[in-house]
Amino acid sequence: MNTCSHLCSSLLNKCKTLKTMKQVHAFVHKTGLDTDPLVFGKLLLHCAVTISSDALDYARRLFLHFPYPDTFMYNTLIRGLADSDNPHNALLLFHDMRRKYVRPIDSFSFAFTLKAAANCGSLREGMQLHCQGLLHGLHTHVFVGTTLVSMYGECGCIGLARKVFDEMPEPNVVAWNAVLTACFKCGDVEGAEEVFGSMPWKDLTSWNIVVAGYVKADELELAKEAFWRMPVKDDVSWSTMIVGFAQSGCFDEAFGFFGELQRKGVRPNEASLSGVLSACAQAGAVEFGRILHGLVEKAGFLSMISVNNALLDMYSKSGNVEMARLVFERMPERKSVVSWTSMIAALAMHGYGKEAIQFFCRMEASGVRPDGIAFISVLYACSHAGLVNEGCEYFSKMRDLYGIEPAIDHYGCMVDLYGRAGKLQKAYDFVCQLPISPNAIVWRTLLGACSIHGNVELAEQVKEMLSKLDPDNAGDHVLLSNVYAAAGKWKDVAAVRRSMADQKIKKTPGWSVIEVGKVMYRFVAGDKSNKITEEAYEKLREIMLKLRVGGGYLPEVGSVLHDIEVEDKEDSVFMHGEKLAVAFGLARLPEGRMIRIVKNLRVCRDCHTVMKLISKVYRSEIVVRDRSRFHSFKDGCCSCNDYW
Structure with a gap:
């Protein structure tokens, strides 16, 4: 390798952003090394895999400009695309590679493409790749076999995952971990326990898979037992417990694990901080949240978007919208759509509908494209502030300007918008004209509006629909009872209560x-x-x-x-x-x-x-x-x- 090639390799190793990558690319082009397969391959690898995901499109453009890409170049781009938001593109590139008879198609080609099939949830593509692997004699290769196990696990086929694993001649710990993960993915907790007990050796990843698997299966006691049995714990182990218990509503336990993490002297990571802040948000523990905010500042996590989003969520759900706004304004310049949506939702929850709309306009002006969730937040803001006309405008804008097809949640927001404003007949007509079947939540939203405005006749019609969709929901019976009680129809109230007793439906107890x-x-x-x-x-x-x-x-x-x-x-x-x-x-x-x-x-x-x-x-x-x-x-x- 000549001096220029060495210099290029050295410069590439220091690249951290797309901007610096483009500068190196310009140098490579100027020196004529962009035709050297070795240098070009390294350039492609850094764009597609090493630096941030926003460089992947640049990597695709690079790839198209190289006259005869080799196997390494194809594999590199397939690898990057497999982990992208649209892994289907990796499958298309693999088919292009085969169509152009690029040789050799090796174990990396199959493993990276199988990962793409797994991330797509495409069982058909995965099985076709499995057949091609058999033809190429790669099915016994530990790397390909392990990826096959993971693919079948992601697609919910635990039987096929176990079969591939059992046929592997010498599975290593990575292969064992793959089949263990597949069992949990497919909800086979007993199978996972059997695999874990049979493992000839276990590493830290094995234990973390078991703990995370129990948490996702809502087997929290088993998760705790496995966690305390772990010979070694890392920050992933702790964050799994904190996030898992917070998401399950066990806030005291989540706080306890975070406190124990600090007592052990383990540095909290991005996930554990976001998890414990989420627990504070849901529990309304603002004082503890403030302490965590100080910890975040001291630990230098304020540059992380996800931690800032968790802080914003904590303050907004704790009722301190001004502090949430301050966190938002102090965030790094490039705010994600999640950040903007969180702020819009915060203002919406506090009834500041017009301010929420202003933030939505700011988001659009900043160049951040709103997604479906952002529109749910702004529609929610309009609904809770009585801004009916504005809500209708945003509903139309979502489809006409941004090409986002309304989901059931968006339709539910519109029913809520009309219902809260007392436009009950319009809300009912809107539901009846939906292009998709309204679910129980949509009808329940309308029933809630009937309860607020005391429309007995419509409430009875809506409850009839709900009885077919979700007959055992206690909240629906209570809402209808509310309507009857407000109208003084005590015999009907008594009938609803008798019906609940006969069906053994219990009202959700209120707590504060x-x-x-x-x-x-x-x-x-x-x-x-x-x-x-x-x-x-x-x-x-x-x-x-x-x-x-x-x-x-x-x-x-x-x-x-x-x-x-x-x-x-x-x-x-x-x-x-x-x-x-x-x-x-x-x-x-x-x-x-x-x-x-x-x-x-x-x-x-x-x-x-x-x-x-x-x-x-x-x-x-x-x-x-x-x-x-x-x-x-x-x-x-x-x-x-x-x-x-």
């Missing part, structure tokens, strides 16, 4: 959570089982007396879905979990501190009224996150403007 002193406290309506709830009740009695005398409070007993005396109804609404949580917050938190509450159901009208009065009488800011949005109460007003 508040964070005080970095500890999460949960309150359930009517629960007086411990000193914490007794303390909350005592403070609540004092609050309600003050609201009646000084705030003019009158209970909205329409929120009670039983035909009972007025006094009993007043007692019933008195005991709601969010009232207990806010009372506990006023009792324990320093005066003037914002009270943040997370609940699993929609806030009722009486609780909404009480929160407004408390914010005025006690001069306290209260943020409640219910099932679908945020309510920020301040000076007797709510951010939703009583439109929710």
Whole structure:
């Protein structure tokens, strides 16, 4: 290799971005080395595999300009395309390679193309490649065999994956790990346990596969048991547990694993930080989230888009939209569509519909192309702010300008948009004219709108449709019961409740959570089982007396879905979990501190009224996150403007 070739190789090894790669390419072209297969092959390898994914298109253009690409060049580009967003292109390139009789087609050609078939989920292509591998005598090659096992596992064919593995003459630990992964991918937990027990040797990857497999199968106790039995743990092991438990709603365990990780002196990685921040977001643990924000800054993770997105999500779901906005504005210049969508969703959840639309326009102006999820967020924003015309415009824009075909979620947003605005007949007509069959969620959205606006006749029609699609859903029965109760049709309420009892359908119990002193406290309506709830009740009695005398409070007993005396109804609404949580917050938190509450159901009208009065009488800011949005109460007003 001459001096120029050595220099090119040295420069390529230092390339980290597409910009520097283009500079090296210009030097290669100027020196005439772009016709040297060895130098050109290295250039292609760096573009297609080594540096960022945005260089893959450049690699394809490079490849097209080389007159007679060899096997290495084909394999390099197939490898890069197999891991891309469109792995089908790798299959097309392999077929082009065979059509042009490029030789030799080796084990790398088959392994990289099999990976593309796996990433496409294309069993047909994978089986054809398997047959071609048999013809070329490559099926016993450990590299090809291992990729075949992975391909069949990805396509859900555990029997074929096991058969290929059993026919391998000398499987190595990578092959064992591939069949172990295939078992978990196909939901064969028992088979995975059998394979793991039979492994002649296990490496760290083997243990991580088992832990991750149990987590994905929702076998959390087995995951914990395997995790603590691991002879060695790395950052992947810890992040698997943190993310897995957070996604399963086991927030305390997720926090516990993160705390243990720190005590062991293990440096958290991108995934573990994002996972624990996600747990904070879902649990409403904003104080712990703030501590993590400081840790993120000290550890130098603020340059990572995914961690910033997790911070943004944590603050927005904890009710601090201003801090979410600050995180967004301080993010690196090149924000992803996820970042923009998260900010739009944050504003939407807090009722800032017009600001959400402004951010959507900023995203378009920045050159980031909105995807289907971004449109769901902006439609949600329009729906919760009553911006019906704007929502219709964005729905049309999604299809006409960006060519995004509406999915069922987009249609559901439009039903919600019309329904919340009281345009129930228009919402019903929209559902009936859908080009695809409406699912239970779409009908349930319309039933919720009927409940809000008290349309008994339409509610009965919608419930009839839901009875066919999802007959055992407790929420549907409760929504219909709400409509009957609001109309004073107590016999119909009783009939719905009897039907639920006969079918053994139980209503989801409501709970409310508040964070005080970095500890999460949960309150359930009517629960007086411990000193914490007794303390909350005592403070609540004092609050309600003050609201009646000084705030003019009158209970909205329409929120009670039983035909009972007025006094009993007043007692019933008195005991709601969010009232207990806010009372506990006023009792324990320093005066003037914002009270943040997370609940699993929609806030009722009486609780909404009480929160407004408390914010005025006690001069306290209260943020409640219910099932679908945020309510920020301040000076007797709510951010939703009583439109929710």
